Structures are given as structure tokens and as C-alpha cells.
Amino acid sequence: MSVEAQFAQPRPGNTVLTGNTAPLGNTAPHQRPHMTEASKPASPQLPPLKAHAKKLSFFYGTHQALHAIDLPLVDMHVTALIGPSGCGKSTFLRCFNRIHDLYPNTRYDGEIILYPSAANIISRDVDPIEMRMRIGMVFQKPNPFPKSIFENVAYGLRLKGIRNATELKDRVETALKSTAIWEEVKNRLNKSAYDLSGGQQQRLCIARAVAAEPEMLLMDEPCSALDPIASGKIEDLIRELRKKYAVLIVTHNMQQASRASDYTAFMYMGKLVEFGATTDIFTNPKSKETEDYVTGRFG
Amino acid sequence: MDSAAPVAVSAMPQGNQGPKANHGSTPREDQIAALVKRRNASNAVAGGIMFAAAASSVAITCGIVAMLTLESLPFFREVNLWDFLTDTMWAPLFAAPRYGILPLIAGTFVTTLVALAIALPIGTIIAVYLSEFAPHTVREVIKPATELLSAVPTIVFGYFALQVVTPALQTFIPDLPTFNMLSAGIVMGIMIIPYVSSLSEDALRAVPMLLREGSYGMGASRMQTAFKVVIPSAISGLAAAYILGISRAIGETMIVAVAAGMQPNLTLDPRQPAETITAYIVQVSLGDVEHGTVAFHSIFAAGATLFVLTLGLNVFGHYLRKRYRKAY
Numbered sequence: 001m002s003v004e005a006q007f008a009q010p011r012p013g014n015t016v017l018t019g020n021t022a023p024l025g026n027t028a029p030h031q032r033p034h035m036t037e038a039s040k041p042a043s044p045q046l047p048p049l050k051a052h053a054k055k056l057s058f059f060y061g062t063h064q065a066l067h068a069i070d071l072p073l074v075d076m077h078v079t080a081l082i083g084p085s086g087c088g089k090s091t092f093l094r095c096f097n098r099i100h101d102l103y104p105n106t107r108y109d110g111e112i113i114l115y116p117s118a119a120n121i122i123s124r125d126v127d128p129i130e131m132r133m134r135i136g137m138v139f140q141k142p143n144p145f146p147k148s149i150f151e152n153v154a155y156g157l158r159l160k161g162i163r164n165a166t167e168l169k170d171r172v173e174t175a176l177k178s179t180a181i182w183e184e185v186k187n188r189l190n191k192s193a194y195d196l197s198g199g200q201q202q203r204l205c206i207a208r209a210v211a212a213e214p215e216m217l218l219m220d221e222p223c224s225a226l227d228p229i230a231s232g233k234i235e236d237l238i239r240e241l242r243k244k245y246a247v248l249i250v251t252h253n254m255q256q257a258s259r260a261s262d263y264t265a266f267m268y269m270g271k272l273v274e275f276g277a278t279t280d281i282f283t284n285p286k287s288k289e290t291e292d293y294v295t296g297r298f299g
Numbered sequence: 300m301d302s303a304a305p306v307a308v309s310a311m312p313q314g315n316q317g318p319k320a321n322h323g324s325t326p327r328e329d330q331i332a333a334l335v336k337r338r339n340a341s342n343a344v345a346g347g348i349m350f351a352a353a354a355s356s357v358a359i360t361c362g363i364v365a366m367l368t369l370e371s372l373p374f375f376r377e378v379n380l381w382d383f384l385t386d387t388m389w390a391p392l393f394a395a396p397r398y399g400i401l402p403l404i405a406g407t408f409v410t411t412l413v414a415l416a417i418a419l420p421i422g423t424i425i426a427v428y429l430s431e432f433a434p435h436t437v438r439e440v441i442k443p444a445t446e447l448l449s450a451v452p453t454i455v456f457g458y459f460a461l462q463v464v465t466p467a468l469q470t471f472i473p474d475l476p477t478f479n480m481l482s483a484g485i486v487m488g489i490m491i492i493p494y495v496s497s498l499s500e501d502a503l504r505a506v507p508m509l510l511r512e513g514s515y516g517m518g519a520s521r522m523q524t525a526f527k528v529v530i531p532s533a534i535s536g537l538a539a540a541y542i543l544g545i546s547r548a549i550g551e552t553m554i555v556a557v558a559a560g561m562q563p564n565l566t567l568d569p570r571q572p573a574e575t576i577t578a579y580i581v582q583v584s585l586g587d588v589e590h591g592t593v594a595f596h597s598i599f600a601a602g603a604t605l606f607v608l609t610l611g612l613n614v615f616g617h618y619l620r621k622r623y624r625k626a627y
Contacts, residue, residue: 099512104435133518143513146531155527156517205513212517 048115050075050216050246051096055110056122058091058100065091068110069272071265073216075115078238078247080261080278082254084293088270089250090140093218096121096248097135098128114215133160136209136245137218141225142201144193144208149185152193152204156212175211179203179237199230206237217241219249223256235260254294258282266290367603374398374596383600389563389579391594398597400604402563406480406573407608410555411548413484413569414491418544421488422495423537429496430503431525442500449493457557460486465558478560478572487554495544502536503529535620542616546609552577576605 051073058066066088073079081089091100098121100106112121114134121131133156144152153172162168172189176182181203185196193204202222209217219238223231231253238260241247251257257264257278264281266274266289274281274290285291292298324332375383378398386399425445429438465482469475475482506529514524530537552575560572561582574582580598588594 097516099516102512102515129518129520132516137512137516139509139513139516141509143507143509145510145513145528146534147527155514155519159518159523208513208517 046072046074047077048075049073050115051121052113052115053092053095053110054113056092056095056112057109058088058095059107059109061105065270066095067269067271069267071272071275073246073248074263075246076242076244077262078242078249078260079263079265080257081248081250081265081267082252082257082293083267083273084298085252087267089267090220091270092267093220093248093250096216096218097132097137098122099137101128133212134215135218136212136214136216138202138206138209138220138222140221142198142205144196144201144204147193148190149193149196149204150189153207153211155208160212171211175207176204178210178240179207180233180240181207197230199226199233202226202230202234203237206234206241210241214245216246216248219247221250221252224252231256254282254296266293268293364606367599367606370596370599371603373591374593374600377593378597378600387565389574391583391597392588396594398593398600400576400601402565403574403576403579403601404604404608405565405567406555406559406563407549407575407577407605409567409569409573410480410484410487410551410559410575411545413481414488414548414551415541415545417485417488418491418495418548419541422492422540422544423499425492425496426499426503426540427525427530430500431521431529442497445493445496447493448490451490453490453551453553454557456486456490457483457554460554460558472570475570476560476572478558478562479570480555480559480573481569483555483557483559484569486558487548487551490551490554491544491547494547495540498540498543499533499537502533502540505536506532535622538619539616542612542619546612549605549609549612550577552581556581576601580605 049072053069053071053073055068055070056066057064057068069092071079071092081092083089094100095108095112100108108122110122113119114121114131119126121135136156145155147155150172153175154168157168157171162171173182173186176185181200184200185204188195193201196204202225206222223234226234235256238247238249242262249257249261251260261278263276264278265272266281266285266287268289274285274287276286281290282294285294383398383400385401386397387401388397388399389402390397425441429442433441460482461477464486465475465477465479468479468482468485472481510528510532511524514528519527555575556578559575559578561574561578562572563579564571564573566573580601583594583598
């Protein structure tokens with residue numbers, strides 16, 4: 001597939017590591033005992049990173065859901081998280097904008113470094129509200145607010161204190177255009193968002209996240225509640241968004257991961273089993289578990 | 300409904316070509332047929348019992364409406380309906396009786412309004428706090444404590460109004476009469492708070508977590524999430540809670556009978572004493588009014604008025620619920 005050929009490999013010429021990036025290889029293998037040998041050669045020299053999870057563990061009460069995960073997220077690329085249900089994909093993703101903070105008895109351990117500021121997202125000193133403004137999220141099911149289409153997209157902008165009507169209007173329009181839903185809604189911006197179809201609602205939610213101009217985008221199975229045609233539109237959209245953002249996407253759909261992502265991480269039982277370029281993971285996985293999963297032998 | 304049983308039984312006799320056709324049906328099939336038959340029978344009995352329970356509430360409502368209509372008919376034979384609705388004086392026990400319901404409606408209206416001014420804001424704030432802000436441990440203490448308020452008998456509330464709230468109010472409003480609608484309304488509002496807060500909280504908690512996560516995920520604070528997303532999503536449930544609170548206030552009897560005075564008084568000033576519809580019904584039904592007189596039948600006319608008021612409110616509430624129901 002030309003699309004895969006075009007996107008699956010990490011883009012060349014981008015491998016020079018500048019000061020504000022952290023190469024995966026700067027951590028010695030013995031410090032990452034949980035990582036299999038398979039994940040090590042996942043290109044020691046990656047393009048500039050947007051974020052880097054380092055020894056990230058997460059606990060629901062006493063239950064450890066994530067075990068010291070090391071995962072780099074390359075800027076302007078799509079990283080897919082795959083793995084069987086309950087393996088911790090969504091838990092991992094939700095660490096990035098501190099949604100876990102809303103629930104009692106949860107605990108993070110380790111670091112998620114966000115570049116270029118090199119702030120540790122999960123540090124207690126970091127305000128989760130600030131992080132959520134900087135990192136957009138799209139959820140499993142479309143979750144528009146009980147407001148008009150316009151006000152849904154303007155929500156994040158208003159939270160950021162933008163009051164100017166012209167600026168709001170322009171930025172809402174830009175966001176709706178960049179998520180390819182403008183033509184469908186431009187004549188009914190003041191209608192309730194609940195009047196839209198499921199696929200339209202989900203693209204509206206992506207527009208809502210994009211309008212706030214986040215630094216990166218998290219997507220938690222954004223197509224799981226949609227039919228194939230609506231899913232296809234969202235996948236096209238993800239490929240567009242990649243030009244501006246680092247995207248981290250959780251998916252149960254192997255085809256989707258292979259079509260839409262540049263890098264893929266396979267998780268199992270709260271551990272990262274293998275990480276690498278998407279073509280490598282799907283055509284030449286190093287680990288037996290990864291191979292079994294991507295070929296459909298388990299999970 | 301009971302089609303399953305005949306099919307299971309009748310299928311066999313027709314199957315003449317089958318190897319077991321001469322047996323009629325196998326023991327296994329007989330067993331299943333008997334089981335289905337028994338189950339259908341018990342289903343029919345259970346369905347009948349449940350229908351009777353549901354029908355009884357309808358029958359009782361119809362009975363009440365019939366009773367109110369029949370008993371107030373003699374009243375409306377003596378009193379013109381137009382006079383009843385427009386006369387500004389209610390004095391059924393005077394030598395020259397006047398039957399204008401307006402003073403009673405005004406009394407009911409003012410006490411209810413005062414009660415709602417207390418109960419709706421406080422009840423909503425409690426609900427929002429418990430549902431969106433309170434840590435689990437705090438919620439576990441405050442929620443039962445609030446609900447304990449609704450266990451206080453209303454007569455106790457009535458004397459609380461008369462003995463505590465009125466004297467307290469008199470320090471601010473020196474010429475406040477002992478019996479006044481303000482004090483009765485305030486205490487009635489306190490009484491209604493748990494109804495409003497408990498139902499409102501249920502409505503707020505029914506809003507899916509996914510919507511809250513969407514709002515927090517954009518960087519909203521608790522306050523912004525509560526007021527911009529959760530409350531608008533729960534609006535139909537909140538409306539239902541408010542309507543129930545209003546119905547409680549309109550129907551409340553003891554507090555107003557004790558603390559608001561028993562003099563029909565056409566005024567919208569809450570500092571005045573006045574009588575509500577319910578208080579009048581208590582006054583007359585406890586007094587020595589002769590059965591069969593116009594004065595006696597007037598309590599049914601007053602009761603019918605009350606019924607129409609609350610019915611209208613409930614219909615309005617039902618409309619609101621349908622109008623603003625959100626499909627999450």
C-alpha cells in the first residue's frame with residue numbers, strides 16, 4: 001500500500017537530535033529490565049520527540065495496572081497502542097492528560113516528559129489543568145456537550161479566556177475545516193450537537209480538541225463506536241492531523257493501526273512488549289507475543 | 300405470548316416421516332413442553348398481580364377526582380364559579396358568607412414562593428457540592444445528615460417557625476406579626492431542601508462520566524465542568540426535582556397552619572399573616588361545621604382547586620422532562 005509505504009517508516013532526515021529531545025538510546029538497557037530485547041533496536045536514533053514516558057507505572061489502589069513503561073512519542077507522527085483488552089493501553093494514554101486524577105486512590109510513578117519544555121506531566125508540581133489545555137484528548141465514544149455545535153468547538157477556547165467574538169468565530173471555523181466537518185455543519189452551527197450523527201459527533205469532538213491548539217493529541221479508540229465509513233473519515237483525519245501534532249492513539253483494530261500509524265507499541269498485561277516502526281511490528285515483529293497478536297492468533 | 304408451548308407440542312404429530320413419529324413425542328420434548336406451559340402460567344399470574352398493583356394507583360386517583368368533584372358539586376350549586384375565582388374575600392363562616400378563593404391562593408402562592416427561594420438555591424448547591432465537589436468521605440456524612448431533615452415531622456417544623464424563626468426575624472423586622480408567611484415559608488423551604496437536593500443529586504450523578512472527562516480533558520476546572528456541562532446535561536432531572544419541591548410546598552399543611560396564621564388575607568406581602576388552601580381545609584375539617592352545609596362543601600372546592608394546581612404543575616413538569624430530555 002502506498003499509504004503505508006509513505007507513512008509507516010520513520011521519516012528520514014529527521015534524526016538529528018537537538019538539545020530538547022531525548023533519544024531512546026540514552027537509557028542503558030540494564031535500567032530497563034522490563035523491556036524485551038525485541039524493543040531495543042526500535043531505532044536508537046528517533047526523530048525529535050514530543051513526549052517520553054520513562055519508567056511509568058500506574059496503580060489503581062493496590063493494583064498495578066502499568067509496569068515501568070518506557071515509550072518515546074515522536075513529534076509529528078502517529079503512535080498506535082495495540083494489545084488485548086485490559087492490557088493497560090487506555091490507562092497509559094489517560095496518564096498523559098492526568099484524567100486519572102479525577103478518581104480517588106490512583107497513583108503514578110515514574111515520569112512523562114513533555115518536550116520542548118521538558119516538564120514532567122505527572123509531577124505533583126505540575127497543574128493538571130494546564131497539562132490538559134496543552135494536550136487534547138478524544139474519547140472512545142463521542143461526548144459532545146449539551147450545547148450548540150459552535151459552543152462545543154469554542155469550549156476550549158473560552159476556557160483559555162478568549163472572549164473576542166471574531167477570534168472565536170475564526171478559530172472555530174478553522175478547527176471545523178481542519179477536521180473536514182465544516183461543509184456538513186456550517187449552516188447549523190447554532191443547532192444542538194446532539195442532532196449530528198455519531199461519526200459527525202466524533203469529528204466534532206476532534207475539532208473541539210484541535211480548536212484549543214494542543215501540543216499533542218490523545219485518541220482513545222476514537223472509532224470503536226462508529227461504522228466503517230465514519231471510521232475511514234476519522235483515519236483520513238488522523239493522517240492530516242499528523243502534520244501538526246504528535247498523535248497517540250489506542251486501537252483494537254489492527255488494520256487501523258497499520259494504516260494510520262507510523263510507530264506501534266504492543267502492550268500486554270500492563271507491560272510494553274515491543275515498540276517500533278509500524279511496518280516492523282506488523283511484518284517483522286521481534287517478539288513471539290507480538291507476532292501472535294498481530295497475526296490474530298490470540299487476543 | 301403462550302405460542303411457545305403449542306408449537307413445541309404440535310410439531311411432532313405432523314412429523315409423520317420422522318423415525319419416532321409413532322411415539323407422538325419424545326420424553327425430552329414432553330418435558331420441555333410441560334416446563335414451558337408451567338412457566339407461561341406463572342408468568343400470566345405474575346403479570347396479573349403486577350397489573351393489579353399498577354391499576355390500583357390509577358383507580359385511587361380516579362376515586363379521589365370523583366370524590367372531589369361529587370362533594371364540591373353542592374358547593375358550586377350555591378356559589379357561582381366566577382365569583383369563586385374572582386371574589387377577593389374568603390369568609391364562608393360569616394353570617395353573610397363570601398366565597399372568593401383568591402386570598403387562599405395568594406397565601407399558598409406567597410408561602411410557596413418564599414419556600415422555593417430558600418429550597419431551590421440551597422438544594423441545588425448541596426446537590427452540586429455532593430455530586431461534583433465533595434470527597435467521598437464528606438459525602439458519606441453530609442448526605443444522610445441532609446436526608447435526616449426530611450425525617451423531622453412537619454408539626455415540629457411548624458413550632459420551630461413560630462418559636463425560633465419568627466422571634467429571630469423580629470429582630471430584623473420589628474413590626475413583624477407573630478403569625479406571618481415569611482417565617483412559615485422559610486421553614487417550609489428548609490423542610491423541602493432534602494427533597495430538592497437528593498433528587499437533584501441523583502440527576503447530576505446520572506450524567507455520564509464520559510461527559511465530565513470530556514470537559515476536564517479540555518482543561519476545565521470543577522466549577523466550569525459542573526456549571527457548563529453537568530448541570531445543562533441534567534436539566535430535565537433538575538426540573539423534575541424542582542417540580543416535586545414546588546408540589547411539596549403547595550401541599551404542605553402543618554407549618555403554614557401553625558406559623559402563618561389562619562386569617563384569609565389577600566396580599567402578596569410575605570410579612571403579613573395569611574391562610575393557605577391547605578390550612579383552611581384543616582381549620583374547617585377540625586371545627587364544628589355542620590356536614591352538608593355550603594361551608595362544609597367549601598373544603599372540597601378548596602381541595603379541588605389545590606388538586607388542579609398541583610396537577611397543572613405535574614403536567615408542566617412532565618412536559619419539561621420530555622422537552623429537555625437529553626440522549627447522552
